[in-house]
Amino acid sequence: MRTSTLRELLHLSLAAAGPTVGSVRLRRVPSAGARYPVDAHVLTSGGRFFYDPLGDDLTERGSGPAPGGGALIVLALVPERTERKYGSRSLPSLLLDLGHALGAVAAAAAALGVGCRVLLEADGAALERLTGPAGGYPLAAAWVGGGAPPELAELVESVESVEPVESMTSMTSMTSMTSVTSMTSVTSGSLHGTAQTWAHPDLARLGPGDRDPLWETPEAARVGAETIMRRRSASPPFTGEVDPAPLLAGTRLVAALPDGLRDATGLIGRGDARPALAAWAHGQPFLADAAAVLLYTTPHAAAEKTGWPAYRVACLRAGMTVHRALLLAQARGLRARAIGSWGEADLGAALGGTPGERVIVHGAVVGPGGDGATGPERGAK
Numbered sequence: 202m203r204t205s206t207l208r209e210l211l212h213l214s215l216a217a218a219g220p221t222v223g224s225v226r227l228r229r230v231p232s233a234g235a236r237y238p239v240d241a242h243v244l245t246s247g248g249r250f251f252y253d254p255l256g257d258d259l260t261e262r263g264s265g266p267a268p269g270g271g272a273l274i275v276l277a278l279v280p281e282r283t284e285r286k287y288g289s290r291s292l293p294s295l296l297l298d299l300g301h302a303l304g305a306v307a308a309a310a311a312a313l314g315v316g317c318r319v320l321l322e323a324d325g326a327a328l329e330r331l332t333g334p335a336g337g338y339p340l341a342a343a344w345v346g347g348g349a350p351p352e353l354a355e356l357v358e359s360v361e362s363v364e365p366v367e368s369m370t371s372m373t374s375m376t377s378m379t380s381v382t383s384m385t386s387v388t389s390g391s392l393h394g395t396a397q398t399w400a401h402p403d404l405a406r407l408g409p410g411d412r413d414p415l416w417e418t419p420e421a422a423r424v425g426a427e428t429i430m431r432r433r434s435a436s437p438p439f440t441g442e443v444d445p446a447p448l449l450a451g452t453r454l455v456a457a458l459p460d461g462l463r464d465a466t467g468l469i470g471r472g473d474a475r476p477a478l479a480a481w482a483h484g485q486p487f488l489a490d491a492a493a494v495l496l497y498t499t500p501h502a503a504a505e506k507t508g509w510p511a512y513r514v515a516c517l518r519a520g521m522t523v524h525r526a527l528l529l530a531q532a533r534g535l536r537a538r539a540i541g542s543w544g545e546a547d548l549g550a551a552l553g554g555t556p557g558e559r560v561i562v563h564g565a566v567v568g569p570g571g572d573g574a575t576g577p578e579r580g581a582k
Contacts, residue, residue: 202245202270202271202272202315202345202346202347204245204247206313206315206346207243207245207272207345207346208257208259209309209313210306210309210310210313210315210345211241211243211252211257211259211274211309212257213229213305213308213309213312213313213426213429213430214229214230214302214305214306214308214309214429215228215229215230215239215241215252215254215302215305215306216228216229216254216257217254217255217257218257218430219433222235226255227433228254229305229429229430229432230298230301230302230304230305230524231298231301231434231524231527231538231539232298232301233283233286233287233294233297233298233541234283234286234287234294236282236283236285236286236287236294236298237254237282237298238278238279238280238282238283238295238298239276239277239278239279239298239299239302240252240276240277240278240279240337241254241274241275241276241277241302242262242274242275242276242277242331242332242333242339243259243272243273243274243275244272244273244275244331244356244360245272245273246269248261248262248263248264249261249262249263249264249331249332249333249360250262252274262333263333269347269348269349269351270346270347270348271316271344271345271346271347271348271350272344272345272346273331273342273343273344273350273356274306274342274343274344274345275328275331275332275339275341275342276299276302276303276306276339276340276341276342276343277328277332277337277338277339277340278295278296278298278299278337278338278339278340278404279337279338280295280338280401280404283295283298292403292504293516293541293543293562294541295404296340296407296512296513296516296517296520297516297519297520297523297539297541297562297563298520299340299341299516299517299520300341300516300517300518300519300520300521300522300523300524300563301520301521301523301524301539302341302520303319303321303341303343303419303517303520303521304419304421304422304520304521304522304523304524304525305429305524306319306343306345307319307343307419307421307521308421308422308424308429308524308525308528309426309429310343310345310421311421311422311423311424312424312425312426312429313426315345315346316344316345316346316347316348317343317344317345317418317419317421318343318344318350318416318417318418318419319341319342319343319344319416319417319418319419319521320341320342320343320344320353320414320415320416320417321341321414321417321513321514321517321518322410322411322414322415322510322513322514323340323341323342323353323410323411323414324353324408324409324410324411324412324414325338325339325340325399325404325407325408325409325410326408326409327353327354327357327410327412328340328341328342328353330357330360330361331356331357331360338399338401338404338408340404340407340408340513341517344416350416352413353412353413353414354412354413403504406504406509407504407509407510407512407513409509409510410510410513419521420451420452420521420522420525421525422524422525422526422528422529422532424528424529424531424532425532428528428531428532429528431531432527432528432531434537434538434539435536435537435538435568436538437487438487438490438491438568439487439490439491439492439536439537439566439567439568440490440491440492440568441492441568441569441570442492442569443492443493443535443567443568443569445458445463445493445495445567446465447529447533448495448526448529448530448567449463449464449465449495450465451465452465452522452525452526453497453498453522454495454496454497454522454523454526455469455495455496455498455548456493456494456495456496457473457474457475457478457493457494457495457496458492458493459473459475460473461473461474462474462548462552469552470552474494474548474551475488475489475490475491475494476489477551478494478496478546478564481543481544481546481561482540482542482543482546482564483542483543483544485540485542487566488540488566491566491567491568492567492568492569493566493567493568494540494564494565494566494567495523495526495564495565495566495567496548496561496563496564497518497519497522497523497561497562497563497564498548498549498559498560498561498562499515499518499519499559499560499562500557500558500559500560501557501558501560502515502545502560502561502562503545503560506557515562516562516563519562519563520563522563523539523563523564523565524539526565526567527539527565530565530567534569534570535567535568535569535570536567536568536569536570537565537566537567537568538565538566539563539564539565540563540564540565540566541563541564543561543562543563543564545560546560546561547559547560547561548560548561
């Protein structure tokens with residue numbers, strides 16, 4: 202993969218290329234409260250790099266593997282950025298932000314005609330061996346460029362054969378966290394290694410994953426680079442009428458409209474759910490009269506109920522799906538913003554179904570009227 206193509210892909214997906222709101226320069230990818238907790242580490246045949254979204258540049262961090270015709274982008278969470286604003290409510294927002302970042306990379310790859318595969322279930326400690334002692338908690342990755350992506354174990358072995366990597370978390374201070382949870386680590390050439398400690402208790406529970414994860418082809422938004430560069434989180438109101446069908450097609454999204462709830466197959470519930478959704482979304486009143494509210498649901502959304510690894514994957518899929526919807530809305534001249542504050546809102550139970558089977562994880566609000574004004578990112582209050 203050419204370096205120029207890789208740089209263009211990162212510029213389209215993750216760069217701080219938007220206007221400044223307050224003291225924050227907005228980026229291509231939305232983030233709860235504009236906290237931007239996702240860092241990108243890039244591995245190519247030329248080395249291991251850190252992507253700086255503010256400078257839109259790659260900084261070399263060491264020798265890298267030889268991953269063939271592509272590049273590996275490992276996405277890591279820096280939780281304290283979000284926790285400074287949202288405290289104990291931060292975990293869903295962190296994972297949704299990570300999903301949006303994956304969706305942004307996939308959309309940029311599609312716009313450039315570059316192949317893309319993603320890892321949603323990879324073992325965090327294995328990914329840590331690839332990023333090096335750079336800080337953060339790596340929980341997802343994307344392969345971009347030509348050729349089939351290599352196995353994760355092969356990448357780990359190739360990195361450590363070039364340059365031994367110490368645990369990044371040994372260099373990460375998490376003084377606000379008192380609970381320490383251990384997880385599986387990785388040694389050279391093996392994904393079974395010794396015990397290692399991740400200081401953040403929730404992310405430590407989310408870290409263990411598949412030692413032989415499958416690369417997935419993401420369902421990216423097929424939009425042009427111009428659409429990606431124009432996308433902004435619009436400000437209320439979102440009143441009017443829209444046809445949500447193009448945004449729902451091929452997804453598990455549900456649209457709340459004035460006349461009822463619809464998914465890709467048609468009407469699934471009658472009555473106006475938008476006022477209830479406004480209350481469920483921690484009091485975001487503009488949802489009550491919005492043209493459409495898109496909802497991503499999953500069984501048993503809470504990590505304690507669905508299992509920590511499954512919760513991680515559900516949130517990543519939600520973030521990717523909603524990001525795709527935001528870009529498709531932009532391409533159709535609609536105004537949209539992501540809505541991430543849902544708690545344990547149970548859409549299925551409200552429709553008379555089994556409690557816990559259709560819990561809202563993520564969503565977006567959509568209205569007519571072009572690009573609209575830029576406002577704080579989703580969940581900002």
